[in-house]
Amino acid sequence: MRELADLTLDAMRQSGAEQAQVRMVRAEKTEINVQENNITLMRTVFDASGQLTAIAQGKKGTLSVNQLTPETLGEAARTAAEMAAVSRSDDANAVAELEDGPHFFDDGPSQGDKAKMLDRMEEFLTALKRDYPGVMTEGTISFQRAAVLYRNTNGVDLESRDGRYDFNFLFSARECETSSSFNYTGAVSRGLDTPLMEQGGLEMLIRQNVEELQARPLNDKFEGEVILSPMCAQDVLAMFIGTFLSTTPLVAGTSVLKDKLGQAVAAECVTVASNPTDPEACGYRVTPDGFRAADMTIVENGVLRCFALNQYGARKTGRDRAANEGDGAFLRPGARPHAEILKDIKRGLLICRFSGGSPSENGDISGVAKNSFYIEDGKIAFPVKETMVSGNLLEMFKNIREISSDTIFDGSVRQPWVRVSGVTVSGAVED
């Protein structure tokens, strides 16, 4: 790939690009599919891609192809330069800068073990049919090996090779004419040492899903406390970063936290980090814009420590480029397990999945509390259905009362349960 990358960079330069970058990928993925609790399909996908970025006089063009031949890449290089030539000049456009440090990474196995993938899948399906006979699932287990190379005219030369297993299941319980809301989870790993049922909170969620067959409407409306499950907390955290701290809202000037660096933006118990190079996790080594990825603390004891800006966003806003883009962020665990925290809640919800609209730019969110349970006097009372929740992300992060000590690890991050106050909960109540 290195020779092809150099050829492509040369072709872009010869076509007028002053700066150029190539991201080249070769990948092979093997995937086993399950439908209705049975293995139905195995597929093997060989793929490749070459993403070319050309910049001339501050004008940028980006072109991607998946035919990595000298002819195709040469033509793509000329087209990328032509696209740049007709664009608009923007001083923030640039390719990644050269940095000191390692430039080659090799993580995970170089080959997947198809037989062991089948063994783990059959083991899971056998356990599911035996222990949860009313539950139906569909999903996949896969192994992907990818080699990614970044080369640019600043001399950047970063290569990352990565092999990982990944599984995902969507499941729903069924009894007579009643179905539970589907739920889903998954995990990534470097090996297949652990049964799938023991990863990513899978068995806990399946057990809950069976209980959810008894779900009933919450014929009430109140402002109360909720506990977000680790999966739900991860979604809410991603919404918080995406709405307030990522490149687009900061460049657009719409983020309400744009001037809050160094100030409190969440409750004191909240520390948020994003650590893609954690050796225990399946992270990544290079950012999408071609820098070596590093770990970062985004919020520390409630205080905003950095934004999740990429290179363009940093140059455009005059702020620091982030060590990564904030994906895979997690909350630092607290002192008590979530079962203890739950005992302190007089009236509220345990929300295990949030099915809602994207947040407004002011942070307002609303949606359906799926796979969720009503809490009364410190105990789980019953599973709920047709129950909506609404609130504001900024207020929610200020109203985080406690974070659990126990977590669920999905192979990428360890996420705890989170207790939040001041959330509006409403059943399907007619006035």
Place this chain on the structure above:
Amino acid sequence: MNLHDLAALRPLIPGCGEIRLHKNSTGRVDMLNGDVTANAVSDTMGVSARVLRGRSWGLASAPEATPESVKAVLQAASDNAALLHGRAGGEPLPLRDAPAAKGKWSHATARPRAARKDKLDFLAALDAYTLKACPGLISRRFILNGFDQEKTLVTGGGAECYSFIPRMHVYMFFTTEKDGAPIDLMAPTYGGLGEFEDFFGDPADYYGKIDAFYEELMKKREGVYAEAGLKECVLAPDLAGILAHEAVGHTVEADLVMGGSVAGDLLNRRVASDLVSITDFAHTAMGETCPVPVYFDDEGVAARDAALIENGILTGYMHNRESAARYGAEPAGNARAFAFGDEPLIRMRNTCILPGASKLEDMIASVEDGYFLKNPANGQADMTSEFMFAVEMGYEIKKGRLGRAILNTTVSGVAFEMLKTVTAVSDGVHWVSSGFCGKKQYASVGMGGPAVQCKINIGGR
């Protein structure tokens, strides 16, 4: 390679398998506050083969589109199927026979080709007009997004077909502020089936739409939170399509039915008011080409319409050949793959609530206290038929008249109960096709419908 080249390789296909040459092309220009933040195109293409051994499918794909590559992926697919079959065994999987598709269909533009610069200039003109005509915005964003899908398919069952289906849309996002807090709105999307040249010749054609969009944002700026609870609502035609898609469509996809959807017990039973009929159209609806025409699916089935609900009665599911055999139904061409390496899944095409006889203004006038919900955003379905979708723009209805605008909210309901509350369906149909449906893979889909009056659970304060 073309259809002729691929057809020459048919003798290599074992049994009922398929070989597919598939290319997805995207083009995007993103302009944020006058700066071009994306000026990008992408081509992803390759060949795939799927073969069946006993009850086990094998699939393989590669980006090289050559006869040698087709032979290699056929072999790899056969190896995968054999590996699964060797462990699982089992009787042959019954598949429903269906008329094999033959033909070529293309919706490529017939107009002179625009240059890349024309696309950038088009957005720049919209931006310049907005800067001049719309004071008080803290952010303005325009996205021009094209997605073209080109498929060549040959099956062991005799299908030989080709299609080129492009789509092009412009998206607009404005943000203003009130008391230091941003208030944002996404405009209805413009475009549809076709290419840039088919829709976006003169930017001045869109200035009036920008004016109307800005006016709505200013109303939203003074908006209030909806009152949470079960409310009588009129859903605008823009929302009806997502109701058909999320509330009904997903629930009656046969793979979800087999996976436990409540629709499994409701075939030929009443699930909606008799005012409600829903069809998943293949390529032509009410005499016009649909926004995402599907002439054949990726199992080679000649596509036709699938009636889902007729006058309130659930009459059918959407199928692939396997589920059709199980349910004794005829496959209608719903087995679709998104990328060259993807397997066909049961997907919607153009799911639409059929029009009724009411007038939108009469429907609003009949509501004493409720909401008129106008612009949808994302949505989600469930096995229980409980759906949700986000609403970006709407108004209170008080004593039959539109009142204050409302801020972003989400509506939800249990489809097969909520649809029984429908009391009016307007005439006319509006289609939306600017998003992607997600279900393991993406799919380009059309969603259509008239205005619908019903009771629905609304999230708020």
